Amino acid sequence: MKNLVIFGAPGSGKGTQSDRLVKRYGFKHISTGDVLRGEIEKGTELGNTAKNYIDNGQLIPDSLMIDILASTYDSLCPCDGIIFDGFPRTIPQAEALKKMLADRNTEVSAMLELDVPEEELIARSEERRVGKECASMCR
Secondary structure, eight states, rough: OOEEEEEESSSSHHHHHHHHHHHHHEEEEHHHHHHHHHHHHHHHOOOOOHHHHTTTTOOOOHHHHHHHHHHHHHHOOOOHHHHEESOOOOOHHHHHHHHHTTTTTTTOOEEEEEEOOOHHHHHHHHHHHHHHHHHTTTT
């Protein structure tokens, strides 16, 4: 099984490239933002704990994020591969991911950095903002 990590700035195309890999190779995609929103919407114990941190303006502890990712990972396997989108972001998170995967007798197969010029990131961010405003006005 392949475990891929895709990282880059917001707007660098992590989701777009992940979608392409999913379609081409049949991998599963774990986006930390999507996973968190899903856990919160479902009202799971992990989601409620994460929501408490968010509601209090705090960052979610790495240990909680790893627990959420491990649960999601386990629910998607067995499969051909997993794409981690947006995680890890720090060395301690990378170490925690490495341990979580080692506990499952696997490891990160490759890391892909999406390096996009700042001007392009700003343009993409602006396009997203305008698109969201238009969508909310059209409802």
